[in-house]
Amino acid sequence: MASKIFPLIKEEAHRQKYGLEMIPSENYVSEDVLKVLGSILTNKYSEGHPGARYYGGNEIIDKIERYCQSLANKLFGTVHAIVQPHSGSPANLAVALELAGPGGTTLGQSLTAGGHLTYGAQASWTGKLFNAIQYGVDPKTWHIDLNEVRTLAKKHQPKFIWVGTTAYPYQIDYKGFAEIADEIECFLVADTSHISGLIVTGYHPSPVPYAHVITTTTHKTLRGPRGGMILVTKKGLEKDPDLGKRLEKSVMPGLQGGPHDHQTAAIAVSLEEALKPSFKTYIGQVVKNAKVLGEELGIPTEVHLLLMSLASFGYGLGYQAQYALEEAGITVNKNTIPGEPASPFYPSGIRLGSAALTTRGMKEKDMVKIASWIKRVLEDIRGLDLPKDQDRRKDFLKEAKTKLRANKNLKEIKEEVKFFAGKFPVPGIQ
Numbered sequence: 290m291a292s293k294i295f296p297l298i299k300e301e302a303h304r305q306k307y308g309l310e311m312i313p314s315e316n317y318v319s320e321d322v323l324k325v326l327g328s329i330l331t332n333k334y335s336e337g338h339p340g341a342r343y344y345g346g347n348e349i350i351d352k353i354e355r356y357c358q359s360l361a362n363k364l365f366g367t368v369h370a371i372v373q374p375h376s377g378s379p380a381n382l383a384v385a386l387e388l389a390g391p392g393g394t395t396l397g398q399s400l401t402a403g404g405h406l407t408y409g410a411q412a413s414w415t416g417k418l419f420n421a422i423q424y425g426v427d428p429k430t431w432h433i434d435l436n437e438v439r440t441l442a443k444k445h446q447p448k449f450i451w452v453g454t455t456a457y458p459y460q461i462d463y464k465g466f467a468e469i470a471d472e473i474e475c476f477l478v479a480d481t482s483h484i485s486g487l488i489v490t491g492y493h494p495s496p497v498p499y500a501h502v503i504t505t506t507t508h509k510t511l512r513g514p515r516g517g518m519i520l521v522t523k524k525g526l527e528k529d530p531d532l533g534k535r536l537e538k539s540v541m542p543g544l545q546g547g548p549h550d551h552q553t554a555a556i557a558v559s560l561e562e563a564l565k566p567s568f569k570t571y572i573g574q575v576v577k578n579a580k581v582l583g584e585e586l587g588i589p590t591e592v593h594l595l596l597m598s599l600a601s602f603g604y605g606l607g608y609q610a611q612y613a614l615e616e617a618g619i620t621v622n623k624n625t626i627p628g629e630p631a632s633p634f635y636p637s638g639i640r641l642g643s644a645a646l647t648t649r650g651m652k653e654k655d656m657v658k659i660a661s662w663i664k665r666v667l668e669d670i671r672g673l674d675l676p677k678d679q680d681r682r683k684d685f686l687k688e689a690k691t692k693l694r695a696n697k698n699l700k701e702i703k704e705e706v707k708f709f710a711g712k713f714p715v716p717g718i719q
């Protein structure tokens with residue numbers, strides 16, 4: 290009997306093809322990436338690093354990993370690449386443990402202001418293992434305030450500063466961060482996960498001249514398989530000639546065992562793709578599409594991502610908006626907004642992006658259409674404000690979902706979305 294997983298993959302393929310994927314950290318990989326990811330390379334164990342493995346039979350795997358490292362360095366302009374982290378969070382943890390050590394002081398952007406969990410959020414081990422100091426954003430402009438970063442850095446003397454974001458729609462001033470890190474003589478680590486695709490194509494300034502270390506996921510705008518990389522810059526090696534080796538050891542044997550060789554090989558394929566001129570054209574379109582979405586929805590963006598406050602629709606509406614949009618075939622994620630007035634679990638915003646839609650070939654005129662569906666859906670969450678009394682929330686949200694499931698307007702939009710989205714191809718789905 291065939292596995293029960295196959296029909297579930299078919300169902301998921303249907304969802305991916307006939308819906309609009311607008312979670313800004315997602316994308317669709319190429320058929321070549323899919324092929325390599327599902328290859329026999331998954332059979333091999335290769336603990337260690339190229340040329341120094343604990344297992345035999347790694348001659349070919351060494352070639353694959355070295356090739357992937359060379360592509361990463363070529364694409365980013367770095368001098369030492371570690372391509373073994375299983376994903377973005379372990380890459381960040383490996384860097385933080387090596388540079389700060391347990392109990393060491395770190396400085397990073399807070400989760401509610403748009404930073405990632407791994408920069409020291411309380412719910413993450415990075416908030417418990419380190420003396421994690423957090424900076425926010427200006428409550429009015431939602432921009433990073435370098436004066437706040439400088440004040441905190443001088444006061445707490447962190448071992449390193451994180452400059453990276455997961456829900457921040459503006460460009461980042463790496464030079465400004467470097468001035469602060471250099472002033473207090475600490476490391477600067479740029480987590481470019483969200484904007485790597487923009488950086489390597491010149492649509493966002495590069496941190497390479499300014500940061501000592503770069504971490505990135507490979508599966509967002511870079512459009513590779515899920516994975517993580519740690520890259521060391523020339524500036525990093527000048528500060529500590531051992532930095533590359535130290536971080537390599539922090540990943541393995543420090544934190545991980547065997548690398549995922551099928552994943553490393555698939556990352557190499559995606560880096561080959563990212564080095565082609567067509568990738569630059571793709572990212573250019575991602576940025577144009579995000580801009581149009583922003584103009585239509587009345588929110589600013591300088592990258593691929595938009596953070597929309599729903600405060601003008603009511604209180605604590607992020608969850609309800611995410612659910613209503615999903616009922617209409619549009620996938621986004623609820624998100625806290627700076628100075629979150631409601632709750633981290635039931636926040637006041639949604640986060641949207643253009644990377645996945647653009648991979649399917651959608652252009653500016655399609656964004657106008659999609660924005661008009663989003664606006665129609667959001668009208669239907671008016672009046673579904675989150676109860677201030679926490680004990681009432683569970684029952685209230687259950688009722689709200691039942692109401693939204695029965696909503697005729699959402700059903701109508703879902704049919705329109707299905708007809709529209711079905712016309713755009715998804716790599717790997719017939």
Ligand SMILES: Cc1ncc(COP(=O)(O)O)c(C=O)c1O
Binds near residue numbers: 405407453454506516
């Ligand atoms: C900026 C940033 N860093 C790190 C990560 C963690 O990556 P992963 O989910 O692969 O662990 C994310 C994921 O969303 C991210 O946005």
